[in-house]
Amino acid sequence: MEEQQDRRxxxxxxxxxxxxxxxVSIGRFGTDTFAVFPEDGAELVKQFQAGLTVGEAARWYQETxxxxxxxxxxxxxxxxxxxVMEEPEGLAAHPHDPAASRSDSPPLRRQALGKWAFTPVAWVLYAVLIGAGVAFLWKYPELRPTRQHVFFTDYSTVIIIGLFLGQMLGILVHESMHLLAGWRLGLPSKLSVGRRMYMLVFQTSMPGIAGLPRKVRYLPFLSGMFGDVLFFSALVLIAGGVQLLTGELNVFARFCLALCFTTILRFLWQFYFHLQTDIYYVIVTLLGCVNLQETARQRIANVWYRLIRADHKRYDPSRWAEKDAKAAxxxxxxxxxxxxxxLFVLVFIMLPIAYRFLSSVFLNLLHGSTDQMLDSVLFIVFNGLQYGVVVWLYIRQRLARRRQQQSIVQEG
Incomplete structure (x- = not known):
C-alpha cells in the first residue's frame, strides 16, 4: 500500500x-486563499508542481x-x-479534450479582451481622447463644469433621473476598467451591484490579486480612475461637438456637462482616505501593509482616549502589524x-445643490403649476425609492453578517 501511495x-x-x-506566501491563483510557508515547504510545493510523485517528493526533501x-x-x-485539485478518477478532462478547451475558452477570451484594452494602440486612442477633451476645455471656457451645470433643465425629476442613469453609466465605465485590468492578468474578476455610503454602485471583485507581484497590481487599482478621466473627456467632446453643430449648449449638451461635474465629484471620492478607495489600495500595496486603515483608525482613537484619560478603552498596539504601525x-x-x-465637499458643494433642489420642490408644491407640482411629487417618490433600496441593501448586509456570526458561535 505504501508503495502505491508513493507513486501518487x-x-x-x-x-x-x-x-x-x-x-513564502503561497496563494491559489484567482482566489483569496493564501498561507505563509517556510522556504523548504514552498520548495516542496514546487516539486509537486514539477510532476514528482509523493514518494519522490518525500525523498527529495530528505536528501535536500x-x-x-x-x-x-x-x-x-x-x-x-x-x-489540490480534487478530481474523481476517470473524470478528469484530458488536456486535448475538446470539451476542456471549450470550458477554457471564455476565460481566454476575457483575458484577450483585457490585454487589448491596454495595448499600445489602445493607449494612443486614450491619449487622443483625453487630449481632445483638454483642447476643448481650453478653447471653450463655457464647457468647464461648474455646480450650476447640474441644473440642466427646470424639471427636478428629469435632473435626478438623468443624473442617476448617467452616474450609473459612469460608474459602469469605472468598474469596467477595473474588470478589464483584472481579466488582463487572468483574474476571474466580476461585476456586481452594491452600496457605498448613501449611493448604489457597481463594484468589481478581483479575487487573487493580492497573490500577484506588487508591480502588476497598480494598474488594476488605478484603472478605474483612468476610466473616469476617459468618461469625462468623452462627455466634454460630446457637449463641445453639439455646441459646434447647433451653435448653443442645448439640453443634451448641458446634460453632458452635468455628468462631467458629477464625474469630478466621483473622482474626488477616491481622496476620501477614511474609506477604502482605489488610492487606499495603491498605498497599501506600495507599503506592503495588511490593514492600514483599521490600524490608523485605532491609533487616532488611542490619541483621543489618552486626551480624555480613558486608557482602559485604548487598543493594544502589539496587535498591529509592524508595517501597519509604522505607516499609520x-x-x-x-x-x-x-x-x-x-465635510468640505458636503458643505460647500453638495448641500447648496440639495438646498436648491429642495427649495424648488417645496415652492413648486405650494405655488407651482400642475406640471411643476407633478414634477415635485415624482422627485420625492424617485428619491424615496433610491434611498429605500440603499437602506434595504444595508439591512440585508447586516442580517447576513449577523447570521454568519451566529453560525460561527454555534460551530464554536
Whole structure:
C-alpha cells in the first residue's frame, strides 16, 4: 500500500509565490486563499508542481534538507487550503479534450479582451481622447463644469433621473476598467451591484490579486480612475461637438456637462482616505501593509482616549502589524484629512445643490403649476425609492453578517 501511495501524483491548482518576511506566501491563483510557508515547504510545493510523485517528493526533501517530513500531514494542509485539485478518477478532462478547451475558452477570451484594452494602440486612442477633451476645455471656457451645470433643465425629476442613469453609466465605465485590468492578468474578476455610503454602485471583485507581484497590481487599482478621466473627456467632446453643430449648449449638451461635474465629484471620492478607495489600495500595496486603515483608525482613537484619560478603552498596539504601525504614524493625518475633505465637499458643494433642489420642490408644491407640482411629487417618490433600496441593501448586509456570526458561535 505504501508503495502505491508513493507513486501518487498530486495535481495542484495554479499557485502564486511571493516572498514574505516570515517565508513564502503561497496563494491559489484567482482566489483569496493564501498561507505563509517556510522556504523548504514552498520548495516542496514546487516539486509537486514539477510532476514528482509523493514518494519522490518525500525523498527529495530528505536528501535536500537532511530530515524527514510527514508528507501526509503536508498534503492535508494543501488540501485544507484548496490547493489540490480534487478530481474523481476517470473524470478528469484530458488536456486535448475538446470539451476542456471549450470550458477554457471564455476565460481566454476575457483575458484577450483585457490585454487589448491596454495595448499600445489602445493607449494612443486614450491619449487622443483625453487630449481632445483638454483642447476643448481650453478653447471653450463655457464647457468647464461648474455646480450650476447640474441644473440642466427646470424639471427636478428629469435632473435626478438623468443624473442617476448617467452616474450609473459612469460608474459602469469605472468598474469596467477595473474588470478589464483584472481579466488582463487572468483574474476571474466580476461585476456586481452594491452600496457605498448613501449611493448604489457597481463594484468589481478581483479575487487573487493580492497573490500577484506588487508591480502588476497598480494598474488594476488605478484603472478605474483612468476610466473616469476617459468618461469625462468623452462627455466634454460630446457637449463641445453639439455646441459646434447647433451653435448653443442645448439640453443634451448641458446634460453632458452635468455628468462631467458629477464625474469630478466621483473622482474626488477616491481622496476620501477614511474609506477604502482605489488610492487606499495603491498605498497599501506600495507599503506592503495588511490593514492600514483599521490600524490608523485605532491609533487616532488611542490619541483621543489618552486626551480624555480613558486608557482602559485604548487598543493594544502589539496587535498591529509592524508595517501597519509604522505607516499609520503618517497615514493617520491623511485618514483624518479624508473626513475633513468629505465635510468640505458636503458643505460647500453638495448641500447648496440639495438646498436648491429642495427649495424648488417645496415652492413648486405650494405655488407651482400642475406640471411643476407633478414634477415635485415624482422627485420625492424617485428619491424615496433610491434611498429605500440603499437602506434595504444595508439591512440585508447586516442580517447576513449577523447570521454568519451566529453560525460561527454555534460551530464554536
Amino acid at each position: 501524483k498530486i495535481h495542484l491548482h495554479p499557485l502564486t509565490f511571493l516572498p514574505d518576511a516570515e517565508g 534538507y537532511h530530515e524527514e517530513i510527514d508528507i501526509e500531514d503536508f498534503l492535508e494542509t494543501l488540501r485544507d487550503l484548496t490547493f 504614524r503618517w497615514y493617520g493625518p491623511f485618514y483624518s484629512a479624508g473626513y475633513a475633505f468629505f
